[in-house]
Amino acid sequence: MTQRVLVVEDEPNILDSLSFLMKQAGFDVRLARDGDAALRMVESAAPDLVLLDIMLPRRDGFDVCRTIRANPEWKDVRIVMLTAKGRKPDRRKGMQLGADDYITKPFSNREIVERVQRALDGGGPPAG
Numbered sequence: 120m121t122q123r124v125l126v127v128e129d130e131p132n133i134l135d136s137l138s139f140l141m142k143q144a145g146f147d148v149r150l151a152r153d154g155d156a157a158l159r160m161v162e163s164a165a166p167d168l169v170l171l172d173i174m175l176p177r178r179d180g181f182d183v184c185r186t187i188r189a190n191p192e193w194k195d196v197r198i199v200m201l202t203a204k205g206r207k208p209d210r211r212k213g214m215q216l217g218a219d220d221y222i223t224k225p226f227s228n229r230e231i232v233e234r235v236q237r238a239l240d241g242g243g244p245p246a247g
Contacts, residue, residue: 121147122239125166127157127183128201129175133224137170137201144232154178158186165196168239170231171218173202173209175222188217197238201226220224 124146128134134150143236149166151157153176157169169187173180180200187193198220200213205223212219219238222231 121145121151122168122234123147123166124168125149125151125160126168127151127154127156127175127180128172129153130172133172140228141170144236146235152176154180154183156233157183159188161193161196165193167195168197168199168235170235171198171200173200173204173213178244181212184213184218186218192211199235199238201231 120212121243124141126134126137126141128137129152133154138148138150149160151160155177157171158178160166171180171183175183180202184198184200187196187198198218200218200221201224202209203224210221220234222234
């Protein structure tokens with residue numbers, strides 16, 4: 120069965136690029152442009168993984184992550200944060216809220232696909 124990835128990103132160019140990359144990698148892709156829309160999509164049909172920006176309209180990625188992790192029905196949903204917020208406190212906060220991985224922009228296409236696959240396979244973030 121094809122794994123489902125929800126891409127949550129408000130920047131249209133990045134959203135299109137990530138959608139293309141995930142489809143090319145063989146995932147069933149859904150898109151959301153803000154935190155509220157992301158949670159509605161998770162509620163309607165939980166994806167296998169959420170590729171989640173932090174700086175979003177309406178509800179930020181930290182809050183989306185916290186909300187997903189607070190619901191036991193969504194315990195198997197993997198979360199990979201993808202953001203320009205690369206400072207250590209931001210990374211630490213994302214991981215403490217339950218993200219499975221934390222990737223900072225800019226990123227390479229190959230890296231993003233590999234890390235999404237690693238998270239789906241149950242592996243954590245790479246060492247370092």
